[in-house]
Amino acid sequence: MPSRPYRLSCHCGNIRLEVDADLEDLLECNCSMCRRFGAIHWYVEASAITLLDEKRALSSYVWRAVHEAHQFCGTCGTSLMRTGYPNGVVALNACAIEEIDPFTLGAKRFDGRSKMEPGVLP
Numbered sequence: 001m002p003s004r005p006y007r008l009s010c011h012c013g014n015i016r017l018e019v020d021a022d023l024e025d026l027l028e029c030n031c032s033m034c035r036r037f038g039a040i041h042w043y044v045e046a047s048a049i050t051l052l053d054e055k056r057a058l059s060s061y062v063w064r065a066v067h068e069a070h071q072f073c074g075t076c077g078t079s080l081m082r083t084g085y086p087n088g089v090v091a092l093n094a095c096a097i098e099e100i101d102p103f104t105l106g107a108k109r110f111d112g113r114s115k116m117e118p119g120v121l122p
């Protein structure tokens with residue numbers, strides 16, 4: 001089991017992050033977006049995240065508003081984070097923590113499918 005600070009990387013290794021935060025507040029969501037990419041959300045302050053390699057390209061998928069984005073590696077497609085939360089919070093993909101077994105994380109479930117505000121997308 002990895003320990004703090006945690007290192008995250010995409011599958012091809014182009015994007016690597018280090019996160020100095022406790023591994024808590026983990027959430028799975030079944031909304032139209034989250035169920036498709038299957039990440040486990042890990043909510044941390046953006047200030048706790050360090051890019052280990054500068055000048056790397058993240059691709060983003062934007063919906064509803066320009067500041068709400070799903071960020072992923074444009075080369076291998078790994079989901080890395082979701083942005084657009086208030087107070088400088090970012091939802092990292094805990095499944096991208098190096099050496100992690102997502103089955104051991106004990107993420108809670110959020111019924112985004114029925115509890116999220118309706119949007120314009122399916």
Ligand SMILES: [Zn+2]
Pocket residue numbers: 010011012013014015073074075076077078
């Ligand atoms: Zn990649």
